Amino acid sequence: MEKTINIKLRVWRQAGPKAKGRFETYELKNISTDSSFLEMMDILNEQLISEGKEPVAFDHDCREGICGMCSLYINGRPHGPDDRVTTCQLHMRKFKDGETITVEPWRSAGFPIIKDLIVDRSAFDKIIAAGGYISVSTGGVPDANAIPIPKEAADEAMDAASCIGCGACVAACKNGSAMLFVSAKVSHLALLPQGRVEAARRARNMVAKMDELGFGNCTNTGACEVECPKGISLANIARLNREFLKAKLKE
Amino acid sequence: MSSTLGSSIGKKLLMSISGLFLILFLVVHLTVNSFLLVPDGGDLFNAGAHFMATNPAVRVIEPLLALGFIIHILYGVKLTLENRRARGPERYASGKKTQGVSWASQNMLVLGITVAAFLVLHIANFWVKMKITGDPRLEHTTIEIGGVPTQVENAYALVNTTFSYLWIVVVYVIGAVGLAIHLSHGFWSAFQTIGFSNQLWRKRLTILGNIFAWIIGVGFSSIAILQYLFYQPN
Structure with missing residues (x-):
């Protein structure tokens, strides 16, 4: 039996390295708890594109936890609330229905922001x-x-x-x-x-x-x-x- | 050599070595302080203080000790400032929810400032009076050292009177507890920095460090409290 949740996403948006960033809030409905965090981000971007808005830039590649490309600081922790997983291995079942999820880029002087959630590593x-x-x-x-x-x-x-x-x-x-x-x-x-x-x-x-x-x-x-x-x-x-x-x- | 001490690990090495040196000093200091609890009217403590004041080795170590403090404080501030810069100006809006990181390890500067603030009062209370200005309570007293009657400064009288003030005892306890928390991270961290640690020794050093930290913290504060409660002349 598939379970779905509705969530609010607070995402860091920043047009470029020198631009001033801000949080934008997006609502997502009927997200399967079986989907991964990055699949949820894909759904968000599909939604943004269909609304004629610019999709959120984030890093990803293999999506099986071995390439080291995905990042994201989710609700106060790098790679989110699960232990010993990368963001791509994080599942939406780790979040509650109605929860507001804050997504930020890595923050460190050594990793300057390129755009939105992508940092230069x-x-x-x-x-x-x-x-x-x-x-x-x-x-x-x-x-x-x-x-x-x-x-x-x-x-x-x-x-x-x-x-x-x-x-x-x-x-x-x-x-x-x-x-x-x-x-x-x-x-x-x-x-x-x-x-x-x-x-x-x-x-x-x-x-x-x-x-x-x-x-x-x-x-x-x-x-x-x-x-x-x-x-x-x-x-x-x-x-x-x-x-x-x-x-x-x-x- | 300058490139070694100027590197990140080199600066940490200075913190580690100076910290370990200060830990040795704490052990000696607490040992002499424990004489305060011997109910002999302060004779043993005065003998100990006399030995520490006149021993030539101590005279060599004293400036080294001051240097240890200065290096530890200066590099502590320097490292903290550099680390704030490396962290960047932006903070995480969703905070830090990483579990299992000790509070002490993230607040070493704050704890260090607590200890340093205490140290100012401590030096004014005792070191300045014993070494520079003198104090009427330090008037000479005669004790037997190895069966020989010797004139020594009555350091016990000064300590005993100082610990008759409740506010001073309270400040000393705060200083000692701050020091204990500082050491609960500092002890193992010093060994980690010089590279003397691995999976097994990390556990050992953390446990040993916590035990040591609280022996120091409880030791210093209990001596001040006991002096206030039970050692005051009526």
């Missing part, structure tokens, strides 16, 4: 470009399991690698800090032998880039970890601190 790409890779000489394909790696290290590296770079950590942080993201990217390589080769340089360069791009200083509140759709652990931040300080001592 290219700062994350710049941080990755500063060292979030390993250098491999081309040649024959090496054997898959030629280098022995402890199970624990492989598991922890995999957990860190599950970061999709959505930016919820920055959006949740009272300091606008990107430490959880950077620590995940440093950790998943630092834990593996292939990543050790460039570990010191990577930690130095990625932290320097993060600072340069205007992200804040981590004060270990842990809000990032709570809101991370992938459950990236604060232990990664301790590892990043370790990697960075060790790298600086070696200089």
